[in-house]
Amino acid sequence: MTDSVIKFKASMFQVSSGGVMFSLSPDVQNVAELNHMGLTLSDLPLQSCQRDAVFLGEYVTQEVDKAHKLDKLSKKLANEMNLSNALLNNMLPKKVADELRRGKTVEPTFHENVTLFFSDIEGFTKICDQVGPWDVVDMMNQLYSVMDFLVGHFNLYKVETVGDAYMCCSGLPEPDEYHAENVANFALAVLECAKHVKSPVDGLPIRLRIGIHTGSCTSAVVGTLTPHYCLFGDMVNTTSRHESTGMPEKIH
Numbered sequence: 001m002t003d004s005v006i007k008f009k010a011s012m013f014q015v016s017s018g019g020v021m022f023s024l025s026p027d028v029q030n031v032a033e034l035n036h037m038g039l040t041l042s043d044l045p046l047q048s049c050q051r052d053a054v055f056l057g058e059y060v061t062q063e064v065d066k067a068h069k070l071d072k073l074s075k076k077l078a079n080e081m082n083l084s085n086a087l088l089n090n091m092l093p094k095k096v097a098d099e100l101r102r103g104k105t106v107e108p109t110f111h112e113n114v115t116l117f118f119s120d121i122e123g124f125t126k127i128c129d130q131v132g133p134w135d136v137v138d139m140m141n142q143l144y145s146v147m148d149f150l151v152g153h154f155n156l157y158k159v160e161t162v163g164d165a166y167m168c169c170s171g172l173p174e175p176d177e178y179h180a181e182n183v184a185n186f187a188l189a190v191l192e193c194a195k196h197v198k199s200p201v202d203g204l205p206i207r208l209r210i211g212i213h214t215g216s217c218t219s220a221v222v223g224t225l226t227p228h229y230c231l232f233g234d235m236v237n238t239t240s241r242h243e244s245t246g247m248p249e250k251i252h
Contacts, residue, residue, distance in 0.1 A: 033057075092229050093157065093173040096221060108220035114171035115183040115214045116235060117156070118243035119190065122207040124164040127199060135200035140164065143206070146193045154186040159231060169231070172219055180214050187212055187251045210251045211242025 085097075092100070099106050121127070121143075128136055144161065151158050151168050155176065159167040168186070171179035187210050195205045215235030221227045246252035 092221070092227065095173060096229060100221070100227060106221045108218050109173070110216065110218050111172040111175075112216050113175065113177075113179060113214070114169055114217055114231075114235070115179040115212060116169045116217070116231070116239040117167065117183050117187060118211045118239050119166045119187075119208050120243060121164040122209060122248040127201050131200045139197060139200055139206070143194065143197045146197075147190055150186055150189050150193070154182045154189070156182060156186055159229065172217075172231075183212050184251075191249060191251065207248035209243050209246045209248055211239050211244070211246055212251060213239040213242055 085101075091097075096106050127139075144166070147166055147168075148158065150156075154170070156168045156170045157172060159169060161167070168183075169179075170176050170182040170186075176182065191208060191210065194208050197206050198204065199206050213235050215233065215238070217231045217233035217235050219229065219231055222230050242252040
């Protein structure tokens, strides 16, 4: 037995001989309190209602604990769902993401007026050959962080990035009558901001090649394991050629 103070409850029972029996039992509500006093259930009198009170208290304690754990799991699940939805909305247009969450098939969509933007870094392969991967990642993170901010500022949609290639557009997934103006202003802003991103090889500003083009295209979700929002059409190929054959620090 521990040195803990034990509190008692008193009960009186009338016996058949006309006398009264006086009974003491520990004043506890659950097994944890009983253990704290250094006692067990066998220390409670059989004729005392205290046993029922302890069993009831133990049941209530367990149910409260279960409810608390369930509440924590529910909040954690809600948080994970929010993170999952945010990630999906970053990968796909919100309307497309909502359709996929409902288990529906997303049909290809034709877009009449879209302006597309392509860019890459002059000499990117040589940079990768001459410096470590972390230096390349740091350079790309500086550039893409600025470009991502400008995408939101000029109301564009970021389609994808592959290595040093950056692709975004205006006019889809929702039409925008100012699609050409949005992309043109974005391209000018990117050229200016790129001057502040230094090459890890020589410390000089990186040089971007940029291509833009306006036309029609079709968007569709491709793949099932990792659904990808892709654009198809001649204007995509034309924009890519403008970028790949263009001069650095110029918009073609």
